[in-house]
Amino acid sequence: MFPTVTHTTTPDCEPSQFILPDLVNDCHYPLRQNPHCHAVSRASDQWLVDVAQLVEPEIRGYIDMDIGAFVATCYPDADAFHLQVCSDFTAWLFIIDDWMEYGVVDVQGVRESCNFAFRDPINFDTEQLGAKMCKLFFSRFRETAGPGCTERFIHGGELFFAAVAKQVDDHPKGHIYDLESYIALRRDLSAMKICFPLIQCVARIDLPDEVLSHPVVMALEDAINDHVAWSNDILSYNKEQSYGDAHLENIVAVLMNERGLDLQGAMDYAGQMCKDAIQRFDSNRARLPSWEEEVDRQVAIYVEGMQNWMVGSLHWHFNSARYAIKQDRVVKLLPKKHL
Structure with a gap:
């Protein structure tokens, strides 16, 4: 499952820089943008x-992220209504993830209130801001989503919140x-x-x-x-290590610890894992x-949608102010912050 180790030495002193894997050229799928961007x-x-x-100043960081551009490349064929649902959901996801990570909200409390909002976005009432945001985008999601699609969305949300709760408890x-345990946890933390x-x-299908x-x-x-999560880890490593958080939630640091790699070796290894994905x-x-002809048609749409997500997410990371990648x-390497 894993690539061959190429760097196994640990330097006597901390490195001052590293070279990112060539993730963009490794990802050969075409990049498209939604006209409603x-x-x-x-x-x-x-x-x-x-x-x-x-x-x-809090809102400036989220506006500079350009979430609209993010979803426009991940969902290039969505109509304006569905693209807006995707954008509002993605904004909620970034915000609620940051709030939980930095202790702005109680993880268990927001988990329960958001799950109630997912189950009954019309009638559920709450003062919890994250759940109010859920009600707004999810009520529109349910206007066109099929029953299987809706239930899988809710289940995915439950897995995400459970993974965040574990991460916050472990920190x-x-x-x-x-x-192995990090990969399993990361697949839920990614919110994919x-x-x-x-x-x-978005495609109006319900497989x-x-x-x-x-x-x-x-x-x-x-x-x-895996590709979305690991490429995010690679590109966010520098910021995370400056806060001292990378050892808990980053594939690069996990590889350094488990495989005995130096930083560059772990970067290269993680890049190869992305290529393998x-x-x-x-x-x-x-x-x-x-399957039958109509199901095969829908499967092809779904698979292309996954492909769009991979390439769209990757290119957005390189263009977003959130990650500031050259x-x-x-x-x-950014200096460590004293919190």
């Missing part, structure tokens, strides 16, 4: 002001994950298990359980999930079984 971006920014009740203990049914909702439980389809989802996606796509891929 500009309008949805403006509406998404206003949503943060009106609904999330964010003000300066003060200084727990260091082994590679919420995004997979969103891909179907049957017998399709989504097929080993090849599940392997495709794992490959996309692409190869897994391609090989499993070629092995897809055939195009030459040479990254100078």
Whole structure:
């Protein structure tokens, strides 16, 4: 499953910089942008002001992320209505994840209130801001999502909150994950298990359980999930290590600890893991079984949607102010912050 180790030495002193893997050139899928990008971006920014009740300077960081551009590349074929749902959901996800990570909200409390909002977004009433945001985007999601798609979205949300709760509980203990347990946790932390049914909702399809439980389809989802999560870890490592958080929730630090790699070796190793995830996606796509004609058509749409998510997410990371990545891929390590 894992690539061959190429760097096994640990330097006597801390490195001052590292070179990012060439993730963009390794990901060979075409990048497309939704034509509704500009309008949805403006509406998404206003949503943060009106609904999330964010003000300066906090709101500036989220606006500079350009969430509208993010969803426009991940969902290039969505109509304006569905693209707005995706944008509002993604804004909520970034905000609620930050609030939980930095202790702004109680994880268990927001988990319970958001789950209630998912189950009954029309009638459930709450003063919890994160759950209020859930009600607004999820009530629109349910207007067009099929029953299977809706239930899988809710289940993906439950897995995400459970993983965050575990992460927050592990953090003060200084727990260091082994590679296998980290991969399992990261697949829930990535929130891709919420995004997979969103891909179907946008395309107005609702694949049957017998399709989504097929080993090849599940392997495709794992490959996309891994690539999105690991590339995010690679590109966010510098910021995380400056806060001292990378040892808990980053594939690079996990590899350094478990494989005895130096920083550059772990970066290279993680980059190869991303390449391997692409190869897994391609090989499993070629092995897809055939169902009936209409189901096969919908499966093809779903698989292309996963592909769009992989390439769209990757390119957004390189362009987003949240990650501040230089195009030459040479990254100078940020100094540690004293909190």
